[in-house]
Amino acid sequence: MKKISLLLAGLTFAACATLSPRVRIENRFVELGLSENKAECMAHELDDRLDRDDMAAVADFVGDLNAAGSAGAVLDAMLGIDNARAAGAIGAAGVACAFE
Secondary structure, eight states, rough: OOOHHHHHHHHHHHHHTOOHHHHHHHHHHHHTTOOOHHHHHHHHHHHHHHHHHHHHHHHHHHHHHOOOHHHHHHHHTTTTTTTTHOOOOHHHHHHHHTTT
16 A cells, blocks of 8 residues: 555656646746636747747746736746746737737
8 A cells, every 4th residue: 555655646746747838837827816818828829939948947937936916017027037038938928918
């Protein structure tokens, strides 16, 4: 029984560790107060515009943000990322998803 519990715990940890950057970004946007539709739109737009490394950098950056309160505040905070490609994609995604 103990072996089964350890196996299940390991599989659960592995599943969490393998979330794609897109899913991590979308989930974090919802946690920061964006609607599910806007979070999905933003994550999708970013995924279309950025490569995997830049998406991982955005996911890490978003993971460290504090709750900003509004979609505009989240977008403003995200534009502070130290990655020019990501900042451009964030701005473009914000415009593309403004009316979601």
